[in-house]
Amino acid sequence: MELHDVWFVLIAVLWTGYFFLEGFDFGIGVLTKLLARNRKERRVLINTIGPVWDGNEVWLLSAGGATFAAFPEWYATLFSGFYLPLLVILVCLIVRGVAFEYRAKRPEERWQRNWEHAIFWTSLLPAVLWGVAFGNIVRGVKIDAEMEYVGNVADLLNPYAILGGLVTLTLFTFHGAVFAALKTVGDIRMRARKQAFGLGLLTAVLAVGFLGWTQADSGDGASLGTLVVAVVALVGAVVAIRAGREGWSFALSGLTIVAAVAMLFLTLFPNVMPSSLNPAWSLTVTNASSTPYTLKIMTWCAGIATPVVLLYQGWTYWVFRKRIGTHHIADAH
Template sequence: MDLQTIWFILVTVLFTGFFFLEGFDFGVGILHPFMSRDDRERRTVINTIGPFWDGNEVWLITAGGAMFAAFPEWYATLFSGFYIALLLMLVALILRGVAFEFRSKHDNPAWRAFWDWSIFTGSAIPALLWGVAFANFIRGVPIDQSMNYAGGFFNLLNPYALVCGLASLSIFTLHGAVFLTLKTTGSLQERAMSLAKKVWAPATLLSLAFMIYTFIETDLYQRLGVNPGIIPVFSVLALLSVIVLLQKNASGWAFAMTGISIAFSTVTIFMGLFPRVLVSSLDPDWSLTIYNSSSSDYTLGIMTIVAAVFVPVVLVYQGWSYWVFRQRVSTDSELEY
């Protein structure tokens, strides 16, 4: 296995971890205004992700850093072509982070309402745009022979990408609802369970629509082959099992299944891309691959040593933080946000 493949796998792992962890963060933020009946309940909902949300975003920063260092041409083409979409996503994430910190700084109801809806907006926009971005990765965007993006912003908002965006938005919302059933108590837990059951149907239908549309619109499944094609089937089966598990109040298993569905969907996309990282809709030969967009072997070798040392440390630390804050949060708990 060459260094380019190793770093492609690492980027895949980083994005998979990001979507699994930040996915329920986005879902909680999206449901936040609809879950709560008063300010104390809203603070309780936010506190379910309070110790985790900023740590979860580190996965995105690390994935972006890995792309920049290992595949600079991919990074350059992506950020120039997707500039407006990524800027919009960044502004949303900043607004969301500021809202978490600012909403409790003043007791004025209008002040808190503004930041509550900022949390919703800052969660919903990235949840939608990540789906749009990855759909364009596999469908293809106009990239010329010089690896430059030759389209505009509205090229990215094609019907296929929007279906994928709605699918990612809905499945992250479901992931967040199931997470809330694990982290809340009493009436909040009952409402979270009810919302999870309601969100499951549109999330499942949109995910199936995206899979069918992918088969029609792209070469993803043809490139996967027979045996790797089992992975997207497992993703669908995991999602279908969620409603059964929710009916049996097996929230832990339901959360595991939404996480598996997200993880397998992400892995499917990267496997279908390999060895490409960004498909050219103008000419398949102009697509960016892990070879024509990578850094030198020397750079990749140094980075591999650094990653081998520090990635396990980060994983252990984040696992420890989840263990420390594993208890449920109730309206009687000491609240921060």
């Protein structure tokens, strides 16, 4: 296996880790409006991800940096062609981080309510837009012979990509509801279970349609295998949350995300951005990659840094593993 193939796999792993971790993160943000009934319950939900949300975003930085260094042509075409949706995602992530930190800085109800609105919308929009973006990457976009995107924003809003956005929104929200049930106690935990079950059923319908469309359009035997794993894991997650087994449900919903992202990258390889104008103009792991020397240096750096990142992030989740409830929130909040 060539180094550019290795880095394609590593970038796929980074995006998978990001969607697994930031998926329930976004889901919790959406659930602050759908699940929480009052300000104290919203505080409980925010506290479930309070110690980890910023660490989850490290995976996005790593995925973006790895793409820039390993596949500069892919990075340039992607970020120029998808400039507006990626800018919206970036602004949302900035505002979302500020909202988490500033919400409790003042006691006024209006102040806190406005930041809570910000948390909701800046969680919902990226959850949709990531699905739209990856839907277009897999489907193919208008790339010319100069490796430049020549389409417009309207071209990105096609039925396949929009369905992909709905899948990521519902899947992340389901993942977040299962996480909420896993991390809370009391009435909010029971309602999280119930809401997760309904969200899981809706997600299953949308996901089967999207992944089936992907398989029919550009799939092979390997992608079919990951499709089956994703569907079975999703069904298992729904059954497990119905039975009150939050731990199993969270593991299976995470496996659903892993298998679904793996399927998208399997259908994409050896392309990194297919051209819908002419297949010969597609960006591939070969024509979009950096030099072998650059990839070699990156491989050594990743081999040293990645275990350290995994260890400290795993330690963070272990330290903050206990459940919380409304009785842990002071009335002043």
